[in-house]
Amino acid sequence: MATLATTNLTLADWAKRTDPDGRVPVVAELLSQTNEILDDAVFKEGNLPTGDRVVIRTGLPTVYWRALNQGIPSTKSTTAQVDEACGMLEARSEVDKDLAMLNGNTAQFRLSEDTAFLEAMNQTQATTMFYGNPQYDPKQYLGLASRYSTLSGGNAVNVITAGGADAAVNTSVYLVCWGDNTVYCPFPKGSKAGLIHEDLGEQTVFNTDGRMQAYATRYQWKNGLVVKDWRYVVRICNINTTHLLAGTSTQTTAVGTNIVKLMARALYRIPNMAMGRCAFYMNRTVHSGLSIQALDRTQYVLKVNEGLSQFGQPHSWLSFLGVPLRKVDALLNTEAVVA
Secondary structure, three states: OOOOOOOOOOOHHHOOOOOOOHHHHHHHHHOOOOOHHHHHHEEEEEOEEEEEEEEEEEEEOOOOOOOOOOOOOOOOEEEEEEEEEEEEEEEEEEEHHHOOOOOOOHHHHHHHHHHHHHHHHHHHHHHHHHOOOOOOOOOOOHHHHHHOOOOOOOHHHHHOOOOOOHHEEEEEEEEEOOOOOOOEEHHHHOOOOOOOOOEEEEEEEEEEEEEEEEEEEEEEEOOOOOOOOHHHHHHHEEHHHHHHHOOOOOOOOOOOOOOOHHHHHHHHHOOOOOHHHHEEEEOOOHHHHHHHHHOOOOOOEEEEEEEEEEOOOOOEEEEEEEEEEEEEEOOOEOOOOEE
C-alpha cells in the first residue's frame, strides 16, 4: 500500500496505540484485505456520545476598499452546526464448547470462526461508507453515494458523469481527500476506535432445544462518516463497465471521454491536495481495466508502484498522477443511474 504522509490517524495507527496485547493490530490487517478504503480512512474521536458535531462555514465576511478618513462597516462570517451520528454495528458468536474441542485445538477453531465474522463486519462497514442511508435504515449513517447523488444543485459540481445509462452495468469511482478538516470517520466520545473483539469465555446459552455450554464472542464497531468540507470528495458516476472491459476509449459516443480524463477533471475539483491524504476508490472491474491501461508504456499518468504496506509487507499499487488507486469490493457494478 502506498505510504501517504499525514499526521491523521488511520485504523492501523489506532490499533497500535490502543491495545498492547497484539490482537487488534491483527484485526486491523484483516479488515483491510478486500476493502482498501479502511486503510486510508482517518478515524477521529467525536465530541458527542452519539457522534460528532461539526461547525461549517457557510458565508465569508464582506471586505471593503477604504479611502483615507473614511470608515467601513463591520462584518462577520456565517457558520452552521451539523450533527453527524455514528452507527453501531454488532454481532455475536456462540460456538458449542464440545464442537470447538473436537479437533484438539479450541483456539484455532474459534479463530477460524472469528475470521468469518471479521470479514462480515468489514464488508458491511465498507458498504455503508458508500451506500448507507438513514432514510431506509435509521440505524445506519449517511454514505458517500447518498451525499453525492445528483447532477444538479447542491454539491453537483463534484459529481461528474461518464455518460452511462444502463443500471445493469453501472458503477462509480470516488476521489476522497481524508483529513481532520475534510473527510473523516468519527467514533463516539469516550469509546474505542475500530472493531472491538471481546472474548466472553464459556457461557450457558439457550437455543430451541434448551441449554448448552458455548464459547461466546462479541464483535462491535461504532463508526460514522463526516464530510466536513464537501469539496474534498468527487464522484465519477455512470461508468459503463461493458465499455471499460471491451477496451473502448469512450463510455458513450455522445460523451466521447474516458475514465482517465474524468479522473484528471476530478483532481482539479479538490481545492487543496495538501489538506489530507487523497485516493481514488473503485471496484475490481474498474481497477483491472486501469491496470491494463497502465501496461501501455506510451502513457505516463497511470503507474504501477512497488514498496511496503503500512504493515511492512511487500506490496504493489496503482497510481494516477501520484494519487493511489484503491480496490473496494463494496462498490457495485449495478448502481442506479445518477441523473
